[in-house]
Amino acid sequence: METIQVRDKKFAISIREKEILKEVDRVAEEINRDFADKDPLFISLLNGSFMFTADLMKRINFSCEVQFVKFSSYEGTSSTGRVNEMIGLKGDLTGRTVVIVEDIIESGTTMKYMLDSLKAKNPKEIHICTLLMKPEKLKVDLNIDYVAMKIPNDFIVGYGLDYDGYGRNYKDIYSVVNG
Secondary structure (H helix, E strand, O other): OOEEEEOOEEEEEEEOHHHHHHHHHHHHHHHHHHHOOOOOEEEEEEOOOHHHHHHHHOOOOOOOEEEEEEEEEEEOOEEEEEEEEEEOOOOOOOOOEEEEEEEEEOOOHHHHHHHHHHHOOOOOEEEEEEEEEOHHHOOOOOOOOEEEEEOOOOOEEEOOEOEOOEOOOOOOEEEEEEO
């Protein structure tokens, strides 16, 4: 499908699944190289990162632990600027190597909140892995270790990303064409 309709908006394909998976492969290779001997805890931010996390974890070739947390800073197509914690992290992180897996980093507000929350739990080190990053929207200084793709400031859906809860199920990523 070259275009899709999600609720009241039309979207056109911008990144095909094949290209997404090629970049997931690349990031997984880097993580396999960097963390095989560190017993990392991967923390996936729901809901948007579920597809990326699943595809990434299938490519990690060492035993690891994965947990899921849920934060929210979006309503409709724009960020509220506030981060709401919905499902929290469980377990002791003291001395652990943590890799945060995120679907998209835009302003950095949610990631900054996540980092501050995790640092209070005394991990040994924290790394950030994101499928997508919008460099021109970033407002927070972040050290992002693994970026699969940098994208323009378009509103997108698919491959886990949504518009008001819809559109996550598409295997490709689509950009809004009428907003």
